[in-house]
Amino acid sequence: MRTSIATVSLAGSLSEKLRAAAAAGFDAVEVFEPDLLASPLRPAEVRALAGDLGLAVALFQPFRDPDDVDPAAAARSRERLRHKAALTRELGCDLILVCSSVHAGAVHDDDELAAQLTALADVAAGEGVRLAYEALAWGAHVADYRHGARVVALAGHPALGTCVDSFHVLSRGDDPDDIAGLDKLFFCQVADAPLLGMDVLPWSRHHRLFPGQGGFDLARFQRAVTASGYGGPVSLEVFNDLYRQSDPGRAAVDAARSLRHLADLTAPGTLPAAPSPSGWAFVEVAASAEGAPAVAALLGSLGLARTGAHRRGDVDLWTGGDVRVVVNHRASAERARLSSLGLRSDAPQVLAARARELLAPLVHRPVGPGEAEIPSLVAPDGTWVQFCGDDPDWRGDFLPTGEAATARSFTGIDHVALPQPFAGFDSAGLFLTTVLGMSPGELAEVAAPDGLVRSRAYTSTAGIRIALNVGPTSATLRGRPLASGHVALATTDVLAVVAAFVAAGGEPLPVPVNYHDDLQARFGLDKRFLDALRRHHVLYDRDPDGGEFLHFFTRAVSREFFVEVVERRGGYRGYGAANTPVRLAAQREHPAPGDGSGGGSAQGSRTIRP
Ligand SMILES: O=C(O)c1ccc(O)c(O)c1
Numbered sequence: 001m002r003t004s005i006a007t008v009s010l011a012g013s014l015s016e017k018l019r020a021a022a023a024a025g026f027d028a029v030e031v032f033e034p035d036l037l038a039s040p041l042r043p044a045e046v047r048a049l050a051g052d053l054g055l056a057v058a059l060f061q062p063f064r065d066p067d068d069v070d071p072a073a074a075a076r077s078r079e080r081l082r083h084k085a086a087l088t089r090e091l092g093c094d095l096i097l098v099c100s101s102v103h104a105g106a107v108h109d110d111d112e113l114a115a116q117l118t119a120l121a122d123v124a125a126g127e128g129v130r131l132a133y134e135a136l137a138w139g140a141h142v143a144d145y146r147h148g149a150r151v152v153a154l155a156g157h158p159a160l161g162t163c164v165d166s167f168h169v170l171s172r173g174d175d176p177d178d179i180a181g182l183d184k185l186f187f188c189q190v191a192d193a194p195l196l197g198m199d200v201l202p203w204s205r206h207h208r209l210f211p212g213q214g215g216f217d218l219a220r221f222q223r224a225v226t227a228s229g230y231g232g233p234v235s236l237e238v239f240n241d242l243y244r245q246s247d248p249g250r251a252a253v254d255a256a257r258s259l260r261h262l263a264d265l266t267a268p269g270t271l272p273a274a275p276s277p278s279g280w281a282f283v284e285v286a287a288s289a290e291g292a293p294a295v296a297a298l299l300g301s302l303g304l305a306r307t308g309a310h311r312r313g314d315v316d317l318w319t320g321g322d323v324r325v326v327v328n329h330r331a332s333a334e335r336a337r338l339s340s341l342g343l344r345s346d347a348p349q350v351l352a353a354r355a356r357e358l359l360a361p362l363v364h365r366p367v368g369p370g371e372a373e374i375p376s377l378v379a380p381d382g383t384w385v386q387f388c389g390d391d392p393d394w395r396g397d398f399l400p401t402g403e404a405a406t407a408r409s410f411t412g413i414d415h416v417a418l419p420q421p422f423a424g425f426d427s428a429g430l431f432l433t434t435v436l437g438m439s440p441g442e443l444a445e446v447a448a449p450d451g452l453v454r455s456r457a458y459t460s461t462a463g464i465r466i467a468l469n470v471g472p473t474s475a476t477l478r479g480r481p482l483a484s485g486h487v488a489l490a491t492t493d494v495l496a497v498v499a500a501f502v503a504a505g506g507e508p509l510p511v512p513v514n515y516h517d518d519l520q521a522r523f524g525l526d527k528r529f530l531d532a533l534r535r536h537h538v539l540y541d542r543d544p545d546g547g548e549f550l551h552f553f554t555r556a557v558s559r560e561f562f563v564e565v566v567e568r569r570g571g572y573r574g575y576g577a578a579n580t581p582v583r584l585a586a587q588r589e590h591p592a593p594g595d596g597s598g599g600g601s602a603q604g605s606r607t608i609r610p
């Protein structure tokens with residue numbers, strides 16, 4: 001598959017966009033006219049720069065409102081096209097995208113429309129250029145690709161063909177399979193989008209995503225394109241408000257990653273087939289010299305023990321039941337944060353090879369004598385992902401301390417939650433679905449005191465769960481903390497764990513009394529059970545199938561690290577999202593030490609005016 005990207009998909013100047021596309025390995029670009037008009041580069045210079053970067057200019061776009069019921073206006077359209085065709089040649093390109101008309105003067109008769117497009121194709125052919133006619137989903141007369149293709153067939157001009165764009169096809173709910181039967185497919189654009197119930201034009205102009213980030217079945221679309229015999233580039237055209245303001249280099253990597261993954265979905269075997277990770281090996285917390293004692297105290301009061309010390313010092317292994325937490329004291333900046341996810345894998349090197357093909361940066365740690373070589377990647381948010389095989393065992397890097405864990409009660413890591421920068425949510429999701437082969441869950445939106453927090457959990461077949469959270473922009477603007485990162489430990493008896501935790505000097509995050517009153521009203525819980533939950537600050541949820549979720553949170557060590565302990569009963573599959581607003585409000589009342597953004601105490605001391 002030859003890959004291309006429309007310059008409108010990336011931020012920056014035209015030359016920055018071209019450099020980013022080339023660095024991410026694209027074969028070609030679509031030049032979006034406004035990018036050229038705003039550029040100091042003349043078309044021939046754009047051609048030269050693209051050539052130097054190894055990029056073809058596959059298409060120039062868009063040519064809008066080509067037809068007109070007014071003959072004088074139709075003649076002006078042909079004249080306008082003559083200029084743009086000459087410019088397209090200067091760009092080193094021979095294809096112009098022509099959008100179906102949206103203006104009041106649009107022709108509504110197919111024969112007349114075909115006649116006007118034929119006249120335009122004659123003009124284009126005279127300049128050595130071809131036209132790819134695209135049905136915009138909000139076109140005045142032509143909005144469906146099959147209608148567009150019929151008009152192209154009516155015109156019967158060799159320089160006139162069809163452009164399909166997955167957004168316009170799938171946003172309307174049209175069947176993409178008929179693309180397989182198109183005989184003059186000149187160009188193919190792909191974009192995904194979240195399934196939003198909104199008007200198609202603003203949906204298209206603001207919310208498009210790279211394939212795999214939204215809800216469209218792009219593999220089916222792409223299989224139909226392949227079946228048509230189309231051999232041109234597959235080009236990403238992603239109008240997206242956040243990517244438009246993101247670093248173009250990183251956005252281009254997401255773009256290329258999404259296309260490589262789509263190619264593999266369409267033709268399996270394009271990427272190395274890697275078995276997905278089989279479970280958690282460890283989670284790693286990076287702590288500063290100041291934060292490390294607080295992390296150690298927290299893990300200790302949960303009943304974990306420091307059972308291993310790294311051969312090179314400064315790194316401890318804490319274990320308890322089937323949970324392993326590595327605490328790395330080498331970190332400088334933060335008090336504590338989740339820094340690395342250790343995933344068990346039967347084929348770490350195959351996973352690493354696949355990750356490399358998906359442009360995930362591999363990091364090489366220095367490996368000392370007796371230490372395991374663990375292939376490691378960096379996720380978009382900077383978290384490391386390490387693939388741990390059985391042989392050699394990563395645990396060999398740690399020398400036994402002789403200490404033994406007191407708690408056997410943890411059955412494993414239930415999930416981790418990673419806070420994301422506002423513009424990084426979709427990027428991190430794409431990493432988890434493509435590189436780690438995880439499946440996205442529903443988007444949850446919860447109201448926090450300072451705005452909305454969006455959260456999406458990703459799961460793997462082996463039961464690995466990773467939740468991504470993104471905090472409200474308003475919180476960012478006000479300098480308040482975003483949703484914090486944490487690890488959730490699984491147990492079969494959360495009430496016993498919390499009691500032991502408190503007895504060992506641990507502090508659960510206090511939950512307001514109102515919360516448990518409401519639980520009683522909603523679920524009609526047994527009074528003694530409810531009292532136990534209330535006494536220990538344990539939260540509760542129940543799903544429609546009767547599955548139950550009991551969980552508590554520890555006080556936060558830092559803005560980016562606390563521990564949750566969860567008990568799932570009866571196949572509960574969620575994360576207690578209904579309780580998240582209460583947790584976020586409680587964390588605001590009881591901020592982590594050193595969290596300078598101020599919390600509830602300042603609020604509480606403020607005079608309340610009527
Ligand atoms: O939103 C638009 O106007 C527009 C322009 C060109 C395209 O290819 C497209 O899909 C949409």
Ligand SMILES: [Mg+2]
Nearest residue numbers: 134165189237
């Ligand atoms: Mg398009």
